[in-house]
Amino acid sequence: NKRLRNVTIVKPIIYGSYAVPLQKKLENGHTHRWTVFVRGVNGEDISTYIKKVVFRLHESFENPNRVVDSFPYEVSETGWGEFEILIKLYFQDPSEKHISFFHQLQLYPKDDTNLQGKKPVLSDHYDELVFHEPVQSMHKFLTTP
Ligand code: SLL
Numbered sequence: 001n002k003r004l005r006n007v008t009i010v011k012p013i014i015y016g017s018y019a020v021p022l023q024k025k026l027e028n029g030h031t032h033r034w035t036v037f038v039r040g041v042n043g044e045d046i047s048t049y050i051k052k053v054v055f056r057l058h059e060s061f062e063n064p065n066r067v068v069d070s071f072p073y074e075v076s077e078t079g080w081g082e083f084e085i086l087i088k089l090y091f092q093d094p095s096e097k098h099i100s101f102f103h104q105l106q107l108y109p110k111d112d113t114n115l116q117g118k119k120p121v122l123s124d125h126y127d128e129l130v131f132h133e134p135v136q137s138m139h140k141f142l143t144t145p
Helices: 136-143
Strands: 008-021 032-040 050-056 065-068 073-079 084-091 099-104 121-132
Touching (some): 008 099, 050 073, 065 073, 121 136
Antiparallel strands (some): 084 099
């Protein structure tokens, strides 16, 4: 399982969240429905090289570690507060170490043009996963159409 010299593969991804206020506050105090997600750009299927995604929610949630092992890589919940979500990407090839990043869940619009909360509040980020000189087995996952 050799490294492929002088080969670099770049995988663009988008990760983030969107949130909408509930019509009515729930008995448990929840005010919003939200989704946190990771996806490929241009509808690319990332399951060819992603094995699973773990979303670590705030500890006030039941089972805060949410493991998603197939498309779509997302978790939907209701809640009342904003917090940082740890997102861990695990790759199909076991020799490739997982990577982690944080996303700040946003429920409330930052500008007051959307104070009525009619539109979903979206917060997302573009990022690029760079695989420099991947091993042969990982290269195969990365180039599978
Ligand atoms: C805050 N530091 O105080 C943050 C914590 C926690 C959000 C936010 C619901 C949990 C549940 C929930 O939205 N927790 O009751 O299921 O704003």
